[in-house]
Amino acid sequence: MKITQHGQYLWQLTRLQAFNCYLVDEGSELTLVDTNMSRQRRRYPEGGAKPGQTHLRIVLTHAHGDHAGSLDAIHAQLPSAAVAFTARTAEFLQGNINLQPGEPQAKIRGGFVTCATPPTRLLKPDDTVGSLRVVAAPDHSPDLIAFGMNGTAA
Numbered sequence: 001m002k003i004t005q006h007g008q009y010l011w012q013l014t015r016l017q018a019f020n021c022y023l024v025d026e027g028s029e030l031t032l033v034d035t036n037m038s039r040q041r042r043r044y045p046e047g048g049a050k051p052g053q054t055h056l057r058i059v060l061t062h063a064h065g066d067h068a069g070s071l072d073a074i075h076a077q078l079p080s081a082a083v084a085f086t087a088r089t090a091e092f093l094q095g096n097i098n099l100q101p102g103e104p105q106a107k108i109r110g111g112f113v114t115c116a117t118p119p120t121r122l123l124k125p126d127d128t129v130g131s132l133r134v135v136a137a138p139d140h141s142p143d144l145i146a147f148g149m150n151g152t153a154a
């Protein structure tokens with residue numbers, strides 16, 4: 001895995017030169033954005049948290065396998081971590097990959113995975129996760145969200 005630091009708080013974890021997830025390290029808070037493909041768990045020995053990091057979170061941008069594939073495995077290593085994603089992502093992770101009324105009625109693309117780990121928090125646009133702000137970005141998949149900076153980074 002390639003690890004690239006961007007600025008003071010953001011770490012990009014790249015697997016197989018193409019699949020990314022991110023760590024946002026805000027001192028007492030550590031947020032893992034996406035979990036990468038399955039079998040990612042070996043890359044997070046001992047959970048990856050530092051002493052004093054009291055708020056551990058796993059958040060998902062969407063339910064495609066290259067983003068959510070290791071949710072269950074990583075959560076098994078970090079059982080106290082909060083888990084957050086949207087209600088729409090929760091539906092996909094439960095195996096419901098049907099289009100919903102009001103969504104663009106285009107073919108749903110990409111490889112979705114199912115996961116057993118339930119969210120401890122359901123995200124919606126404009127919610128904050130540490131210094132990150134949730135932005136709806138449905139296009140690549142109906143459940144896709146992005147994270148913008150909220151301007152409160154420690």
Ligand SMILES: [Zn+2]
Pocket residue numbers: 062064067110140141
């Ligand atoms: Zn995707």
